[in-house]
Amino acid sequence: MNPKKLYLYNTLSRKKELFEPLNPPYVGMYVCGPTVYSDAHLGHARPAVTFDLLYRYLAHLGYKVRYVRNITDVGHLESDSDEGEDKIAKKARLEKLEPMEIVQNYTRHYHQDMDALNILSPNIEPFASGHIIEQIEMAKEILDNDYAYEVNGSIYFDVLKYNEKHHYGKLSGRVIEDMVSSTRELEGQDEKKNNVDFALWKKASPQHIMRWASPWGEGFPGWHLECSAMSRKYLGEQFDIHGGGMDLLFPHHECEIAQSVAANEKEAVKYWLHNNMITINGQKMGKSLDNFITLKQFFSGEHEALKKPYKPMTLRFFMLQAHYRSTLDFSNEALMAAEKGLERLLEAKNKLKNIKPSNKSSLDVNKLKKKCYEALNDDMNTPVAISHLFDAARNINSAFDNKSTLDAQQIKDLNQLYDTFFTDIFGIKVPIIQSEPDETLLNGLIETLLEIRNNARKQKKFETSDFIRDKLNELNIEIKDTKNETAWNIKKS
RNA sequence: GGUUUCGUGGCCGAGUGGUUAGGCAGGGGUCUGCAAAACCUCUUACAGCGGUUCGAAUCCGCUCGAAACCUCCA
Numbered sequence: 001m002n003p004k005k006l007y008l009y010n011t012l013s014r015k016k017e018l019f020e021p022l023n024p025p026y027v028g029m030y031v032c033g034p035t036v037y038s039d040a041h042l043g044h045a046r047p048a049v050t051f052d053l054l055y056r057y058l059a060h061l062g063y064k065v066r067y068v069r070n071i072t073d074v075g076h077l078e079s080d081s082d083e084g085e086d087k088i089a090k091k092a093r094l095e096k097l098e099p100m101e102i103v104q105n106y107t108r109h110y111h112q113d114m115d116a117l118n119i120l121s122p123n124i125e126p127f128a129s130g131h132i133i134e135q136i137e138m139a140k141e142i143l144d145n146d147y148a149y150e151v152n153g154s155i156y157f158d159v160l161k162y163n164e165k166h167h168y169g170k171l172s173g174r175v176i177e178d179m180v181s182s183t184r185e186l187e188g189q190d191e192k193k194n195n196v197d198f199a200l201w202k203k204a205s206p207q208h209i210m211r212w213a214s215p216w217g218e219g220f221p222g223w224h225l226e227c228s229a230m231s232r233k234y235l236g237e238q239f240d241i242h243g244g245g246m247d248l249l250f251p252h253h254e255c256e257i258a259q260s261v262a263a264n265e266k267e268a269v270k271y272w273l274h275n276n277m278i279t280i281n282g283q284k285m286g287k288s289l290d291n292f293i294t295l296k297q298f299f300s301g302e303h304e305a306l307k308k309p310y311k312p313m314t315l316r317f318f319m320l321q322a323h324y325r326s327t328l329d330f331s332n333e334a335l336m337a338a339e340k341g342l343e344r345l346l347e348a349k350n351k352l353k354n355i356k357p358s359n360k361s362s363l364d365v366n367k368l369k370k371k372c373y374e375a376l377n378d379d380m381n382t383p384v385a386i387s388h389l390f391d392a393a394r395n396i397n398s399a400f401d402n403k404s405t406l407d408a409q410q411i412k413d414l415n416q417l418y419d420t421f422f423t424d425i426f427g428i429k430v431p432i433i434q435s436e437p438d439e440t441l442l443n444g445l446i447e448t449l450l451e452i453r454n455n456a457r458k459q460k461k462f463e464t465s466d467f468i469r470d471k472l473n474e475l476n477i478e479i480k481d482t483k484n485e486t487a488w489n490i491k492k493s
Numbered sequence: 494g495g496u497u498u499c500g501u502g503g504c505c506g507a508g509u510g511g512u513u514a515g516g517c518a519g520g521g522g523u524c525u526g527c528a529a530a531a532c533c534u535c536u537u538a539c540a541g542c543g544g545u546u547c548g549a550a551u552c553c554g555c556u557c558g559a560a561a562c563c564u565c566c567a
Contacts, residue, residue: 034567043567050567077565087565169496172562178495179563245567250496276498277561286566321516322506327499327560334505337517344516347530375507383507387515397531401524404532 003374006061008241009325011249011272012171016379021240022270027063028239029055030231030269032248033125035072036106037087040113041292042315042330043245043278043285049316049427050275050324050380051243052119056425057376068234069122071110073103074129074210075223086220089210099210103127113295116312118429124234128226132212135221135229138263139200139214147262151191153203153217159196162258168196171257171272172250198255200225224255231268232260242269246276275324280305282329293330307332310339313428317342320382320426341390346430348393349418351400358405363395365413372421385421392417446477450486453479 001007006019021027031051034044051069058065076087092099114121128135139155142148147162148155159168163176179196199222204211211218231239237260244253253272260268277284285292293303301309318338322328368388375384392414398404406414422428449468456464469479476491 032567035565041567045567047567172496174496174563246498247562247566250562251564275567277567279560282559284561284566292566318505326506329505331504333503333517337505339517341516351531381507383516384514387507390515394532398533401531 001378003377006057006377007379008271008273009379011274012269017271019271021063022238025062025064027058027065027241028235029058029065029067029241029243030227030235030239031067031069031122031242032227032244032252033069033071034106034110035076035087036103036110037076037091038106039294039296040110041285041294042280042298043292044110045113045117045295045315046278046319046324046328047243047245047275048114048119049117049319051273052427053320053324053380053382053425054241054243054273055120055122056427057380060420060425066124066235067122068124068126068231070227070230071103071107071125071127072223072226073099073107073127074132075221075226077223086208086210089208092209103129109296116295116299117316118312118427120427126230126234128221128230129210131226131230131233132221134233135225136201136212136214138225138229138232138259139221141263142200142259145262145265147258148200149193150216153219154191154199155201155216156192156197157200157255157258157262158193159198159258160194162262166258166261168258169254172254174250174254198222198224198251200259224252225259227252228256228259228263228268231256232264237264237266238268238270240269241271241273243273243275246274249274276327278328278330280330285330305330305332310335314339314342316426317428321386323379323381323383325379342428345389345393345422348396349415349422349430352396352411352415352418355396355399355406355411357408357411359407361399361405361407361410363404363406363410365392365410365417368392369413369417369420372417376425382426386426389417389422446472446488450479450488454486 001016002018007016008019009015010017029051031047034040051067055065055067073088074086077085088099088102091097091102095102111121139148142157143150143155148157150156159176160180162168169176169179176196180194201214201216201219201221203217203219208220210220212220231242242253242256257267257269260266279285280291280293283291293305295312295315297303298306298310298315299312301307314335318335319328321338321341368391371388372385375381375388378384395404395406396414399406423430449472453465453468456462456468472479472488478489478491480487480489
């Protein structure tokens with residue numbers, strides 16, 4: 001491996017590969033986004049942070065990235081059986097709302113959470129329901145190429161037929177014979193020739209509300225098809241990076257490969273990247289396990305598993321302290337450790353401007369910078385890069401304590417190191433002073449000052465007590481001494 | 494049952510053949526009126542057993558344990 005070049009772990013080859021875009025300097029990147037039927041949880045933050053990091057890093061390296069992240073608002077069924085209800089439609093039925101209301105509401109929430117985490121918006125954020133025509137078109141092509149069949153107004157992908165010429169299972173490492181023989185029998189799958197087949201288009205039952213006209217009657221698209229159709233539309237038949245959570249590896253991404261090959265007769269994706277799962281007490285966070293924490297709960301602290309609220313940047317930093325391909329276990333202890341670590345880095349950066357430059361110093365900032373790049377080039381090894389930032393912080397603290405020295409150039413370089421990695425690439429947003437005054441804090445401060453003042457008055461140290469009163473007056477804070485207490489108010493002028 | 498991944502010090506988490514990961518917590522010290530912060534320092538781990546090797550946390554085998562996917566999930 002050349003440490004000066006970016007290597008990414010490609011799930012397809014199970015190896016770290018040198019990243020070489022198909023058409024430099026352009027890079028096409030597609031990431032599976034959320035199905036917007038409920039609030040985003042911690043699990044949604046992982047791919048968002050992971051691929052935001054990649055997006056930022058690629059841009060930093062000078063690539064012109066087109067980042068597409070979809071919103072799934074149709075076709076994602078509760079189960080794979082024919083009676084499986086659409087997730088959006090189900091939520092709409094339960095809450096007595098239009099499906100579009102569900103979609104818009106949770107899309108808005110998703111964007112709010114992503115903004116809080118300082119996740120950059122993708123360049124294109126297509127909705128599945130806005131690309132029905134493209135999906136029908138793709139299903140037709142697959143049908144024309146004889147890799148699909150129609151049954152009662154539904155179109156199914158013929159996996160066994162596809163596997164005669166191509167390799168179904170190349171991404172997930174699954175063996176098709178095993179799948180055919182071992183996959184559990186599901187009820188209501190009578191239409192499929194084989195249980196491994198999957199739907200490209202499904203006929204809508206009379207009560208199904210989300211429905212579109214197609215050459216095969218009214219229906220709706222299968223879940224896997226949207227990603228193939230929309231990535232092709234915006235990134236072309238072949239593009240560089242496809243990302244998503246590891247749980248989508250099979251069947252979702254395996255199906256995407258099959259669909260693209262069946263329609264275009266070539267593979268669409270050069271690098272498949274997958275982030276690992278988030279666990280809570282060693283177990284995956286999942287809807288069915290009922291152990292998930294939404295991002296809103298996480299930020300407000302309103303969840304029984306949380307001892308306190310956590311800031312969005314704590315979450316972001318916590319995730320970056322683990323490699324994206326490792327599982328990451330949540331606990332209050334681990335989060336508080338991350339919170340403290342982040343504070344340490346932030347404080348060191350703040351101290352930087354208070355250090356008087358010296359004439360000599362031995363710190364090699366360029367070496368640190370180089371090590372940070374090497375870490376990121378090695379499949380985005382953020383924990384290692386962060387450890388080098390902690391090195392920088394220790395040197396800054398030491399210079400601040402006058403235990404070592406930094407020269408003017410090094411201070412400049414350290415500032416730049418922080419700006420480049422901490423701010424630009426890791427996307428840590430340094431908190432700016434709160435715009436709204438904190439009432440509890442303000443009250444507490446003034447009460448404390450008045451206590452000092454009253455103690456001074458009791459001891460007849462009037463120069464101290466008058467000093468406090470005059471200074472507060474200058475700030476438009478009026479003090480009224482009465483027999484028993486001292487009242488205060490902010491003058492409205 | 495099948496496929497895959499993993500098991501690192503009190504906790505989180507890098508490392509994948511030989512030199513300190515890092516953070517948090519804890520002990521000791523410096524500093525300090527006290528405290529906090531900071532700095533220095535200590536606790537030196539790699540599931541178990543066996544093998545390969547001059548040398549293994551790192552490669553191989555077995556055992557034990559955990560998780561993910563195969564069914565909705567980021």
